[in-house]
């Protein structure tokens with residue numbers, strides 16, 4: 001696996017381990033539902049952590065007046081696919097592609113996050129999300145919840161790629177007060 005980073009983000013350490021989540025793309029038919037759940041507004045900065053072929057950032061950049069979408073992915077082949085997709089859609093000015101490990105890539109400027117990962121990985125990412133994200137940032141996950149957080153909204157029902165969890169920093173991760 002190549003170890004280079006995009007020249008735009010030279011400070012991000014290159015990924016040296018193995019992917020922790022397999023590649024399963026979000027179905028084309030539910031992309032619009034995901035984007036709606038993200039509640040994207042003018043000026044938003046959307047990160048897809050483990051973006052695969054970049055379908056979510058590209059569609060977001062095409063359809064919403066966001067400032068920027070950032071696609072974070074460790075697999076070279078998928079980075080290549082994402083680059084092609086961005087070029088085909090003509091959204092190079094709005095989509096950044098970062099080859100790197102989502103545990104290490106800074107996400108401080110995000111106002112919306114999408115994650116189609118696994119419950120165990122969401123749990124491992126939770127401290128990073130709590131540390132780096134600002135109050136009011138939306139975090140949307142597909143199929144897998146973030147343990148310890150309370151969704152402000154759950155869309156859909158049971159079955160594969162049918163449940164979308166919407167979290168908001170400051171509300172979903174509020175610590176419960178002790179009873180006394």
Ligand SMILES: C[S@@+](CC[C@H](N)C(=O)[O-])C[C@H]1O[C@@H](n2cnc3c(N)ncnc32)[C@H](O)[C@@H]1O
Nearest residue numbers: 020021023024025026050051052074101102116
């Ligand atoms: C289930 S797929 C979701 C792809 C895309 N978000 C979508 O919804 O179509 C998870 C993605 O995370 C990537 N991934 C796994 N571990 C990663 C890591 N540590 N850092 C960055 N990406 C990772 C995988 O290569 C895969 O493309």
